[in-house]
Structure formats: structure tokens, C-alpha cells
Amino acid sequence: MLGMVATSVMRRTTDVAQQRRWISGAVIVALGxxxxxxxxxxxxxxxxxxxxxxxxxxxxxxxVVELPTSTTNLILAVLLVAVGILHAARGIKNxxxxxxxxxxxxxxxxxxxxxxxxSLNLTGLLESTLIRSIPFLxxxxxxxxxxxxxxxxxxxEGMMLTAAFVSxxxxxxxxxxxxxxxxxxxxxxxxxxxxxxxxxxxxxxxIISGTVINIFAVGLTNFLNLRxxxxxxxxxxxxxxxxxxxxxxxxxxxxxTVLFNQNILVYAAIVLMFVVNFLLFxxxxxxxxxxxxxxxxxxxxxxxxxxxxxYTNVIFAGMLAALGGCFLTLASVGRFDKLxxxxxxxxxxxxxxxxxxxxxxxxxxxxxxxxxxxxxxxLQILTxxxxxxxxxxxxxxxxxxxxxGVVGRVRPPAAEGVPYEKQ
Amino acid sequence: MPPILELxxxxxxxxxVLANDHIDLTLNQGEIHALxxxxxxGKSTLMNVLYGLYHPDEGEILIxxxxxxxxxxxxxxxxxIGMVHQHFMLIPVFTVTENVMLGDESITNGVVLDRKKVAQxxxxxxxxxxxxxxxxxxxxxxSVGIQQRVEIIKLLYRKADILILDEPTAVLTPQxxxxxxxxxxxxxxxxxxxxxxxxxxxxxxxxxxxxxVLRLGKVVGSADPKSTNSAELARMMVGRSVILSVDKAPAxxxxxxxxxxxxxxxxxxxxxxxxxxxxxxxxxxxxGIAGVQGNGQTELAQALTxxxxxxxxxxxxxxxxxxxxTPRQLFELDVAHVPEDRQQDGxxxxxxxxxxxxxxxxxxxxxxxxxxxxxxxxxxAAAERLKEYDIRTPSIFVKTANLSGGNxxxxxxxxxxxxxxxxxxxxxxxxxxxxxxxxxxHNRIIEKRDxxxxxxLISNELDxxxxxxxxxxxxxxxxxxxxxxAAEATKEALGLLMAxxxxxxxxxxxxxxxxxxxMQDEIA
Ligand SMILES: Nc1ncnc2c1ncn2[C@@H]1O[C@H](COP(=O)(O)OP(=O)(O)OP(=O)(O)O)[C@@H](O)[C@H]1O
Ligand SMILES: [Mg+2]
Numbered sequence: 001m002l003g004m005v006a007t008s009v010m011r012r013t014t015d016v017a018q019q020r021r022w023i024s025g026a027v028i029v030a031l032g033x034x035x036x037x038x039x040x041x042x043x044x045x046x047x048x049x050x051x052x053x054x055x056x057x058x059x060x061x062x063x064v065v066e067l068p069t070s071t072t073n074l075i076l077a078v079l080l081v082a083v084g085i086l087h088a089a090r091g092i093k094n095x096x097x098x099x100x101x102x103x104x105x106x107x108x109x110x111x112x113x114x115x116x117x118x119s120l121n122l123t124g125l126l127e128s129t130l131i132r133s134i135p136f137l138x139x140x141x142x143x144x145x146x147x148x149x150x151x152x153x154x155x156x157e158g159m160m161l162t163a164a165f166v167s168x169x170x171x172x173x174x175x176x177x178x179x180x181x182x183x184x185x186x187x188x189x190x191x192x193x194x195x196x197x198x199x200x201x202x203x204x205x206x207i208i209s210g211t212v213i214n215i216f217a218v219g220l221t222n223f224l225n226l227r228x229x230x231x232x233x234x235x236x237x238x239x240x241x242x243x244x245x246x247x248x249x250x251x252x253x254x255x256x257t258v259l260f261n262q263n264i265l266v267y268a269a270i271v272l273m274f275v276v277n278f279l280l281f282x283x284x285x286x287x288x289x290x291x292x293x294x295x296x297x298x299x300x301x302x303x304x305x306x307x308x309x310x311y312t313n314v315i316f317a318g319m320l321a322a323l324g325g326c327f328l329t330l331a332s333v334g335r336f337d338k339l340x341x342x343x344x345x346x347x348x349x350x351x352x353x354x355x356x357x358x359x360x361x362x363x364x365x366x367x368x369x370x371x372x373x374x375x376x377x378x379l380q381i382l383t384x385x386x387x388x389x390x391x392x393x394x395x396x397x398x399x400x401x402x403x404x405g406v407v408g409r410v411r412p413p414a415a416e417g418v419p420y421e422k423q
Numbered sequence: 424m425p426p427i428l429e430l431x432x433x434x435x436x437x438x439x440v441l442a443n444d445h446i447d448l449t450l451n452q453g454e455i456h457a458l459x460x461x462x463x464x465g466k467s468t469l470m471n472v473l474y475g476l477y478h479p480d481e482g483e484i485l486i487x488x489x490x491x492x493x494x495x496x497x498x499x500x501x502x503x504i505g506m507v508h509q510h511f512m513l514i515p516v517f518t519v520t521e522n523v524m525l526g527d528e529s530i531t532n533g534v535v536l537d538r539k540k541v542a543q544x545x546x547x548x549x550x551x552x553x554x555x556x557x558x559x560x561x562x563x564x565x566s567v568g569i570q571q572r573v574e575i576i577k578l579l580y581r582k583a584d585i586l587i588l589d590e591p592t593a594v595l596t597p598q599x600x601x602x603x604x605x606x607x608x609x610x611x612x613x614x615x616x617x618x619x620x621x622x623x624x625x626x627x628x629x630x631x632x633x634x635x636v637l638r639l640g641k642v643v644g645s646a647d648p649k650s651t652n653s654a655e656l657a658r659m660m661v662g663r664s665v666i667l668s669v670d671k672a673p674a675x676x677x678x679x680x681x682x683x684x685x686x687x688x689x690x691x692x693x694x695x696x697x698x699x700x701x702x703x704x705x706x707x708x709x710x711g712i713a714g715v716q717g718n719g720q721t722e723l724a725q726a727l728t729x730x731x732x733x734x735x736x737x738x739x740x741x742x743x744x745x746x747x748x749t750p751r752q753l754f755e756l757d758v759a760h761v762p763e764d765r766q767q768d769g770x771x772x773x774x775x776x777x778x779x780x781x782x783x784x785x786x787x788x789x790x791x792x793x794x795x796x797x798x799x800x801x802x803x804a805a806a807e808r809l810k811e812y813d814i815r816t817p818s819i820f821v822k823t824a825n826l827s828g829g830n831x832x833x834x835x836x837x838x839x840x841x842x843x844x845x846x847x848x849x850x851x852x853x854x855x856x857x858x859x860x861x862x863x864x865h866n867r868i869i870e871k872r873d874x875x876x877x878x879x880l881i882s883n884e885l886d887x888x889x890x891x892x893x894x895x896x897x898x899x900x901x902x903x904x905x906x907x908x909a910a911e912a913t914k915e916a917l918g919l920l921m922a923x924x925x926x927x928x929x930x931x932x933x934x935x936x937x938x939x940x941x942m943q944d945e946i947a
Contacts (some may be wrong), residue, residue, distance in 0.1 A: 282535050284528045291514055291525050298512035301476065302526030302577075303497035414516075 018091075025088025028102055032081035035106070039113040040073035049112045050119035053254055060253045069116040073109050080105040095409070103368070111375070118382055125374055126258045131332070133363075133370025134269045135160070135341075138324030139348025140355065140362035141269075141276050146192075146317035148280060148357060149310045150293040150415040151199050154210035156321045157345025158217030159188045163325030165221040168336040169228065171238035177330055180238055184326040185319045191217070192318020196311050203419035218339065225338055240334040241265060265323070265331040272320070277359040289313055293413035296420040306420050321345065343396070350399045356410040372398040425488045427452045427616050428473075428585055433482035435468055437825065439817025442468040444640040445482070450585065455607060455617045457627045457648075460637035461660050461857040462829025463815035466620050467509050469637070470587050474506045475499040486585075500527075505583025507574040509590050509620075509828045509855075510766060515563035519556055519573050520545060523580050541580075548579050552606050566717050568599040575606065586610065586617045590828065592626060593855045596716045596883050604630055622829075622857050624653040636660055661859035671869045673910075674893040676705035680846050680877035681727070686736035688719075688726040696722035698901035699736070704846070709868065709878040711892030711909070713885060715921050719901040720881045721763055724850045727879070728760045729753055730768065740846060754783050756846075759839040763850035763881075769835040770823050777805035777819040780838050804841075812837040813860070828855045840867055847871060850881045865891060885914060899923045 047069040053062040083092075083101050092098040111120070139156045146153035163184035171180020191213055198209040229236040241263040249260035280286040288309055291299040296306045328344070329336055347369050354368075355361025376394040379386065426449040435443040442465045450456050460466050471477045473484065475493040484491045486502050493499050499506075513522050520542045529537035542558040549555050554572040562570060571591060578586055588607075592600040600623075607617060607630065621627060627634060627648060634646040636659045644659050657665040681704040690696035697719045704710045714720055725731035727738060729750040738746045740756055753760070762768035770779050781790050781801050789800045805819045814833045816826055823831060832855050839847070849868070853861045868891055872878050882888050888895060889909065896906040897920040905920050 284530060284534075284536060287521060287525060287528060287536060291517070294516060295512070295514045298514055299525065301474070301496050301506070301508065301512045303495065303500050304526050411516075 021091050022088050025084045025086075028084030028087060029081050030084075031102075031106065032077050032084055035080060035109045036074065036077035039109050040070050040077055043070040043073065043113065043116060045070050047116040049115045049117075051115075052119055052121045053123050055121060055124060055257070060251075062253055064119065067112060069112055072112050076105055076109045076112070080109070107371075107375075114379055115382055120378065120382065123254050123257050125371075125378055126254075128374035128377070129367060129371040130258055131262070131266065131370070132373045133366040134266055134331075135324040135327050135344050136348045136351050136366035136369050137269050137273060137363050138320055138327060139345050140352040140366055141272060141359060142317040142319075142321035142324070143349050143352035144276065144280070144317075144355075144357050144359060144362060145313050145320060147352070147416055148293045148413055149289045149313040150296060150413055150418065150420070151196070151310055151314050152206040152210065152417045153192075153195065153314070153317055153321075154207060154346075154349065155191070155195055155213035155217075156324075156348055157341055157343065158210075158214035159191050159318050159321035160325030160328065160345050161217045161221050161339070161341045162191055163188045163322030164329045164340055165224065165336050167326040168238045168329045168334075169235055171330060172235045177239065177241055180330055181323075181326050184330075185322045188318040188320075188322020188325065189315050190318075192314050192321070195318070196314035199419065200307055200310050200314070203421075206417050214345075221336075222338055225336060229336060236335045238330060238334050241331050263331050265327050269323070269327070272323075273359045273363055276320075280359070285309075290413070292420075293415055296415050296418075300420075300422070310420075321348075324348070347396070347399055353410055353412075357412065369398060424452065426450055427487055429485040429488075430469070430473065431483050431485065433469060433472055433484070434480050435465075435472055435477055436480050437468075437817070439821070441640050443472065443479070446637070446640070446642055448635060448642070450616050450618060451633075452616055453611055453614050454632040455611055455619055455630055457631035457634045458618055458620045458637065459622075459624075459627060459634060459656060459660055461859055462833070462855075463827040464637040464660075464857075465640040466637055467589055467827060470506060470589055470618065470620070473499070474504060474587065500581055500583070502585075503583050504585045504587065505578030505581055506587040507571070507578065507589060507591055509593075511567075511570055511574060513562045513570055513573060516561065518559055518561055519565075519576075520558045522562060522573060523558070523577050527581055544580060545576055548576050552579065552609055553602070554606060567594045568596065568716070571595060571599070571603065575603075584615045586615055587620075588617065589620045590622070590855060591619070592621055592623060593828075597885065598715065600626065622855065622861075624656050624858065627656065628653065638662060657858045660857060663859075665858050665862050667858065667862070669865045669869060669890040671891075672873070674708040674872065676708040676893070677875065678706050679703050680706050680741055681879060682737075682739040683727070684737045684739075686723070686726065686738060687734040688722045688731060689734045690722055695734070695901055697726060700898075700901075700903050701736075702896055702903060702906065704877040704879050706845070706875045706877050707872055708893045709872050709880055709891050711888035711895045712879065712881045712898055713888045713895055713917055713921060714898035716883050718898045720898055721850070723898070724760075724763065724848060724879075724881055728758070728762070728848055730762075757842070757844050758846045758848065759783075759842075759844040761835055761839050761847075761849040761852045763854075765832050765835055765854070770831060772822070772824040774823055775820045776809070776814070776816055776823050776826065776834060777801055779823050779834050780805040780808050780819070783838060784842070808837040808841060812840075813863070829857055829860060832856055833860060836864055836867075840871065844871065844876050847876050847878045848881075849878065851883065852880070853882075853884070853887060861887075885917060889914070889917070897921055 049067050049069045049072065051065045051067070054060065080102065083105070086092065087098060139160060142156050143153055166187040167180040167184030170183035171177050195209050195213055198204040199206045243261055243263050246260040250256045252260070280289065288299065288304050291304060292306050292309045300306050325341065328340060351362045351365035351369060354365035355363070372394045376391045380388045380391050428450040430446060430448040433443050433446045446469055458466050468477060472479045475495045475498050484493060491502055493502065520538050523545055524536070524541045529540045531537040545556070545558040554576055556569055556572050556576065562573065565573070571594070591603060595603060607619070611617060619631065631648045634648055634651070634656070635642060636644050636646070636656070638660065646656065646659070653667065654664065657667065684701050686697055686700045687695055688697035700723065702710065712720055712723070722731060726733050729748050733746050736746070737744065740758060743756060745753060745756070766772060771782065781804060784790055785796065785801070790797055790804070802819060809816070809819060812833050814837060815830050823834060826834065836852060852868070853864055856864065868878060868880070880888065880891055889912065892909045894906055895909050895912055895917065896903045897917060898904070899921065900923065904923065904925055907916070
């Protein structure tokens with residue numbers, strides 16, 4: 001039916017942009033109707049979904065919100081349909097706003113439905129969303145640093161994995177988290193240095209160089225894990241950075257728990273996001289970096305040292321990715337497990353692309369992926385309807401959908417992946 | 424007074440080519456020195472050596488009477504040398520300000536880029552030299568004429584006083600070129616010294632104080648613009664005399680080949696780029712499209728060749744509806760296309776010359792055999808085309824990016840002109856070519872016409888349009904404002920049409936004397 005609407009619309013109008021609007025509007029309306037039918041009308045009227053906002057130990061206890069599942073979803077679904085109609089009729093210009101609104105309604109409907117007859121701590125969900133988004137953010141910042149200067153970095157995964165391993169072993173051995181952190185970051189710099197030499201000096205295909213590093217990191221950490229960490233368990237117990245509540249701010253309900261009662265690495269990552277953004281768009285270094293990533297020859301003719309910029313950026317990028325790896329160990333579990341990065345480096349790349357190579361955009365995407373990740377965990381506990389194997393796929397599924405949606409809308413640096421040759 | 428710049432015995436070899444062979448050149452303070460030479464003569468190479476992009480194999484450079492050690496552009500800039508490259512060196516996604524400040528940034532508060540200050544400096548330079556440009560716009564939104572200004576502002580911002588301009592007028596309209604000359608005279612009056620490369624002899628005679636001619640990497644002579652003429656210069660460049668006008672019999676138009684009906688093409692930035700245009704081109708005739716650049720010619724050519732979506736209207740080629748045809752489908756209908764932007768749409772620069780020479784045809788026999796390519800056949804055909812079109816390259820295996828600008832253009836022309844073409848759509852076909860090559864290509868176009876090809880010629884060069892076309896359509900603001908018979912057309916009348924003045928012959932209004940002299944400047 002949708003197809004018919006779409007084609008008849010196409011015949012009537014010649015305006016391509018309007019055509020697209022009609023189609024996407026129709027898709028949104030269809031989604032809304034589907035939600036209306038399945039998540040609202042199919043739910044028994046007496047079912048209730050409870051949202052909690054405070055944990056057991058919080059000083060200020062907020063009231064629990066009890067929502068009738070069916071009615072709530074009915075309203076949300078109708079609103080979603082309205083968004084679709086509005087977009088088709090008037091056109092919502094800002095695609096971020098549109099995407100955000102649709103995603104919000106879909107998630108809210110799905111969540112309300114999933115917890116029918118049960119209760120969910122929303123603050124806890126948001127808190128874990130932030131924590132889980134940090135490795136994505138750091139990985140994405142690493143990718144941005146690297147690719148803005150024109151070097152593709154798909155080795156983020158390998159750098160994270162190596163740093164995770166190194167940080168745990170050093171922190172356990174010296175019983176010092178900071179030393180572990182430093183060692184982890186240094187290992188990232190080392191590996192990305194190798195990537196830099198391969199891709200800048202020897203002009204090796206950057207995808208191949210990155211892949212080799214990923215494979216190498218998996219092999220090496222697996223092997224050393226087996227050789228050292230499995231027999232000597234004390235080497236695999238680093239402890240973790242504790243939470244540092246910011247005085248005053250941490251007491252704010254909801255917001256305080258989510259934002260201001262985190263460990264030091266979470267704060268560091270957020271600060272780094274601002275720093276990278278500032279560097280990239282407001283400093284000499286950033287201007288030159290972007291120039292080198294877009295049109296190295298032009299930069300060269302103005303006396304910019306293309307090679308130096310690229311080396312510096314790739315190595316710094318490695319350190320950022322490594323920080324993400326250290327986060328997985330020193331800031332969450334305090335031990336190394338085989339293959340523990342579990343594809344996060346690649347999701348970070350997706351976040352970078354989704355964010356159009358901008359730090360803030362990448363953070364938005366990281367939050368989305370982090371949310372899917374923590375939601376998946378919560379739902380595994382809460383519901384038995386959806387098989388947990390399927391839920392485990394959620395973050396990756398979200399990645400795929402998101403990437404499919406942004407293809408053609410974002411633009412990578414023009415000279416990305418092309419080695420620069422001087423005469 | 425010693426020269427401000429002196430090149431002594433500069434030699435530069437590339438694999439298989441001696442691009443510069445012991446070249447001596449001097450530049451005096453406050454002069455405009457024109458450098459002429461056929462395509463591949465080594466002009467750009469010499470300038471790149473001077474600018475530090477290439478390292479010479481032999482020779483030395485003296486600046487202000489002192490030996491200069493130029494190991495990279497940074498050294499050249501420090502010596503006061505600035506260069507506008509043959510292919511612009513601008514970053515499309517940066518603003519004018521960012522492009523200008525790159526490499527020599529203004530900083531406030533220790534680390535923050537001072538965009539405001541640079542933008543103000545750009546505005547000041549704009550006013551001072553008559554180079555009007557808005558510093559806040561992105562390069563990708565500017566016409567080539569304005570981009571050219573940005574390139575010049577880049578030099579002035581760095582306080583360069585030895586300016587090198589490598590074919591700055593190749594992409595400009597005659598009006599824009601005149602504006603540029605005014606700027607250059609201004610710069611000269613303020614004591615700057617300029618090296619100016621061009622293939623347009625009229626410009627040389629008008630602008631230069633001294634002329635040096637290169638051929639095959641060597642200096643073959645110099646001339647005084649006051650006592651020479653175009654024909655003599657052409658002979659010096661090419662080594663034979665060049666006939667600068669085209670000799671052609673009246674056209675014998677036959678059946679309609681290209682039929683365009685109510686074509687409208689939209690440009691997302693500027694509304695309707697082509698607005699309800701209708702025309703026909705017949706077999707055996709040349710229809711020239713004249714107009715000031717930016718009046719829809721580019722979009723028209725792109726729409727006809729399948730590179731841009733058609734908004735409404737209909738295009739028919741030999742009875743086939745090709746409104747939404749792909750370039751491949753058009754090629755199958757024997758349509759040839761010389762695109763305006765050679766590096767963007769015409770060539771894969773990283774491919775060897777031989778591949779670019781068969782890039783339209785590689786997929787079918789004799790170049791393809793089943794799923795593989797027949798390299799022997801490709802090499803044979805490439806070598807043949809190389810010879811026929813006198814493309815200067817050490818071999819067909821050289822990366823196309825390493826060819827000189829004019830020779831890159833010849834690669835496209837050679838590819839597109841080969842085979843039985845029924846329709847030729849040529850945008851700026853001789854852009855960047857030397858006079859000898861222009862003569863050759865013009866003759867080929869007429870030859871094709873006489874063999875029954877329908878030719879649609881789009882060019883900024885009014886001379887080219889007038890000497891090749893049988894009919895001339897003038898585009899203004901996306902519409903064809905008039906179509907005239909070439910035999911009866913005058914430069915004055917066309918110039919008025921290009922400026923959007925619709926007229927009837929009896930009441931032709933007076934035109935300004937400047938416009939008139941510009942129009943009367945014949946190439947020969
Ligand atoms: N980077 C390069 N590598 C190899 N050969 C080159 C390179 N640059 C130029 N050449 C060769 O050197 C010769 C001179 O080229 P150059 O670009 O200096 O010519 P030009 O005089 O500027 O010609 P045009 O008028 O066509 O721009 C040509 O034969 C060209 O193929
Ligand atoms: Mg040149």
C-alpha cells in the first residue's frame with residue numbers, strides 16, 4: 001500500500017525533495033500505526049508500566065511514575081503519526097530534529113511496552129548509558145583526529161584491546177591505576193605510530209595496515225593472556241577508579257546521579273570532547289589538520305608540513321583510542337578478558353561517521369549506541385519475550401540502521417585514505 | 424639595477440622527460456614578464472622549481488642578487504615569492520578567510536584563530552586592489568573567477584612581491600580577464616614583479632613588458648611586445664607558422680540530431696540554472712552557445728550529457744528520448760562529450776594515459792575480451808591516438824596527473840573525437856591549449872562537422888565561437904535570449920546579447936568604447 005502511495009505521489013509531483021519528504025513522512029506514519037496496533041491496542045487495558053527515578057540509597061527520593069501501558073502508548077503512537085504527517089505536509093528541515101523525534105517516540109513506546117507489569121529505574125538506565133557511551137566516544141574522537149588529517153583508522157579496535165591488556169597488567173603489577181593508565185596510553189601511541197609509518201612513509205593501503213593491527217592485537221593479547229594472566233591471577237586484578245562525586249552538583253536528583261557522580265575517566269572523556277572540538281575548529285593546528293585531510297597539495301603549497309601533521313595526529317589518535325581501552329578495564333571491570341572490546345572500536349567508527357566527523361555529533365551517536373547497549377542489558381533482566389541472543393544484537397542492529405540512514409548525508413574528508421606524494 | 428630574480432641553468436628531469444634544459448631567466452623589479460610556450464614546454468615545471476615544489480637537478484636561483492636555497496614552498500614564501508597554480512590550490516569546504524590564512528594564521532589569546540582580523544585584512548586588500556570578494560563565503564560556492572581572486576589575495580596577504588601566475592586567464596571570461604589585468608597593472612605600479620604564463624597572445628601583447636618563449640624545455644627566444652605580433656610569437660612557440668583563423672566552407676545541415684524541448688535544470692543553490700530552453704542541432708552544423716560564464720551553460724551541458732538531473736522538458740537524440748539517459752547510454756548513441764572541468768569530469772588522474780584514452784570504450788571489443796581487457800589492443804589504440812593528437816608524454820604508461828595541463832586536455836579530446844560520432848558536445852574544448860593545438864582541434868571540429876556530425880560548442884571564448892559556429896545561441900540567465908546566424912553576427916551585437924540586452928538590428932544602442940576595443944581585439 002505504501003508503495004502505491006509513493007508511486008502515485010511521484011507521478012504527480014516533479015519536485016524531488018518533496019517526493020522524498022512524502023516518502024519518509026509516509027514511512028513514519030506507517031511506523032506509528034504499527035506501534036499503535038501492536039504496542040497499544042494489543043496490550044490489556046489494566047497493565048501498568050512503572051518508571052522509577054531514584055535508586056535505593058539516594059538522599060532525595062522521587063515519586064514513582066505509574067503509567068497505564070496501553071493508553072500511554074496510544075498517545076505516543078498518535079504523536080508519532082502526527083510527526084509523520086507534519087513532515088510530509090510541511091517538511092521538518094532539520095534532519096537531526098526529525099531523526100531525534102522519531103527515535104524518541106519509538107524508544108519510549110518500546111520501553112513502556114517492555115516493562116508493562118514491571119518497573120524500571122530510568123536514572124540507572126541513563127547513568128549506564130553515559131558510562132557505556134564513553135568508550136565509543138573516545139574511540140570516535142580517535143577516529144576524528146586521525147581521519148580529519150586524511151589517514152583512515154580502522155585499527156581503533158586493536159588499539160583499545162591492546163591498551164586494555166597493558167593497562168591491567170601494569171596497574172596490577174605496580175598496584176597503581178595511574179601507572180596502568182599511562183602504560184595503556186603509551187601502548188596506543190606505539191601501535192598507532194606503526195600505523196602512521198606504514199600509511200605515511202610506506203604508503204601501505206591504510207585499511208590493510210589497520211586490519212593487520214587489529215588481527216595482531218587480538219592474537220597478541222589472547223596469547224599473553226593465556227601465558228601470563230591465566231596462570232598468575234594476581235596480575236589480572238587492577239581494581240578500578242572510584243567515583244568522584246562533584247560537590248554540590250552530585251546531589252541534584254537524576255541529573256546529579258547521571259552526570260556528576262562518575263569516575264575520573266568519564267569526566268576526562270567529556271572534557272576531551274570539548275578539547276578536540278576546540279582544537280579542530282579554532283586553532284592553527286586544527287585548520288592545518290583539516291586542510292591536510294581535504295587537499296594536502298594545497299596545504300603543501302602554503303608551506304604546511306603535510307607529513308608532520310599526519311604523524312602527530314595519528315599518534316595522538318592512538319592515545320585517545322587507548323584511553324577508551326583503559327576505560328573498559330580500569331574504569332569498569334578491573335580485569336582483562338579475552339576479546340573484551342567486543343567490536344566497540346568498530347561501533348566507535350560508526351559513531352564517528354554518524355557524527356559527520358564532528359566531536360559533538362559523534363558523542364550524540366555514542367550516547368545512542370550506549371543507550372542501546374544498556375537497554376539491552378536491562379531488558380535481558382526484565383523481559384523474557386525477546387530472546388537474549390537477539391537483545392545482544394541490539395547495539396549492532398542500531399549501528400546498521402543508523403549507518404544506512406546517514407549514508408549520503410555525511411561527507412568524509414576528501415583526501416582520506418590517499419597517501420601524499422611529494423615530487 | 425640588478426634583476427630581482429635570476430634563474431641560472433635550471434634543469435629538471437622527470438623519468439623519460441627533460442622538462443627544463445638549462446633555463447636562464449631574469450625578472451626585473453616592477454615588470455611583467457610573460458612566459459610562453461607550447462603545451463608541455465616546461466613552463467609550469469620551471470615555476471614549480473622556483474616555488475620549491477620541485478627540486479632542480481641542476482642550476483641555481485638568485486633572489487635580490489643573493490643565492491637562494493629554496494627547498495620547499497615555505498622558503499619561497501619567506502623570499503617573497505607567491506604563486507597562483509595552473510590548477511587552483513583552494514580547499515572547497517573552507518571559507519575564503521580560512522583558505523587565505525592557512526599556513527600563516529593570525530592568532531589571538533595565544534591559541535585561537537583570529538578569523539575576524541584576517542577577514543578584515545582581506546576586505547582591505549579587496550578594496551585596495553579591486554579584488555571584490557566576501558571573506559565569509561565557502562570556496563565551493565564561488566565561481567572560478569572569484570576563486571582566482573582568492574588565489575591572488577592569498578599572495579598579497581603573504582606580502583609576496585614576486586608573483587607567479589600560471590595560466591590565470593584560462594578559466595576566465597574576457598571581462599574577468601580584463602579585470603585581472605587591471606589588478607596586475609596596479610600591482611606592477613606598486614613595485615611588484617610578475618611572471619605571467621598564458622597561451623593567449625592578445626593578452627601577452629597587451630600586458631607584458633618582456634616575453635620569453637620556451638620550447639621542449641629550452642629557452643628559444645625572447646621578444647619585445649612593442650615590436651612583435653601574434654603571428655611571430657606563434658611561430659616562435661610552435662616552430663612553424665600557425666594559421667590563426669579557421670578556414671571553412673558553408674555548412675550543409677541535414678537531419679536533426681539533437682532536439683531540446685523546454686528543458687529546465689535546477690541548481691540546488693541558485694534556482695533554475697537552465698530555464699525552459701528549446702533548440703535543435705542538425706547533422707553537419709555547429710551550434711555555438713555563447714554567454715558570460717555562469718549563465719547556465721555548464722548546467723546545460725551537464726544535463727545533456729547525463730551528469731545532472733533534468734527537472735522538466737525533453738531531450739531527443741536521433742529520435743531516442745535521452746532526457747534521463749546515462750553517460751553510457753549516450754556513448755552507445757555515438758555522443759561524444761568534452762567536459763568543462765577536465766580534472767573533475769574528464770580524466771581519472773591516477774590512471775595511466777593509455778587507460779584514459781579508452782575510458783569511454785574500454786568495455787567493448789576490441790578493448791574488452793569477455794571479462795578481461797585486451798591490453799595489447801588498448802596500447803595500440805592509445806599509441807595511435809597519442810601520435811594523432813600530438814600528446815606530449817614520455818610514454819602511454821605515465822600517470823595522467825603527470826602530464827602538463829594542455830596535454831591532459833588533449834587526452835580527452837583524442838578520446839572523444841575518435842570513432843564515428845554523431846553528436847559532439849564540447850565545453851571549452853581548447854581551454855589551456857597552445858595556439859598550435861587550438862588550430863589542430865579547430866580543424867578537427869570542422870572536419871567532424873563536414874563528415875556529418877552535429878556539434879554543440881560551448882565556449883567562453885567569443886573568438887572560438889565565432890570562428891567555428893554556423894549558428895550562435897546566446898545564453899543569459901538560464902535562457903537562450905537569441906539565436907543568430909554566425910555569418911551575420913558581429914562581436915558588438917553578441918556582446919550586447921551576452922549582457923542581456925535584447926535588441927533589434929535597426930536600433931542597436933551605442934556601446935561603450937572600452938567594450939568596443941575589447942571586442943575588436945582579434946586574436947591575430
Ligand atoms: N610530476 C611530473 N612527473 C613526470 N613528468 C612531469 C611532471 N610534471 C610535468 N612533467 C612533464 O614535464 C613536461 C613539462 O610539463 P609542464 O607542466 O611544465 O608543461 P607546461 O609548459 O606548463 O604545459 P601546459 O601549457 O600544457 O601547462 C611535460 O612533458 C610533462 O609531461
Ligand atoms: Mg602548465
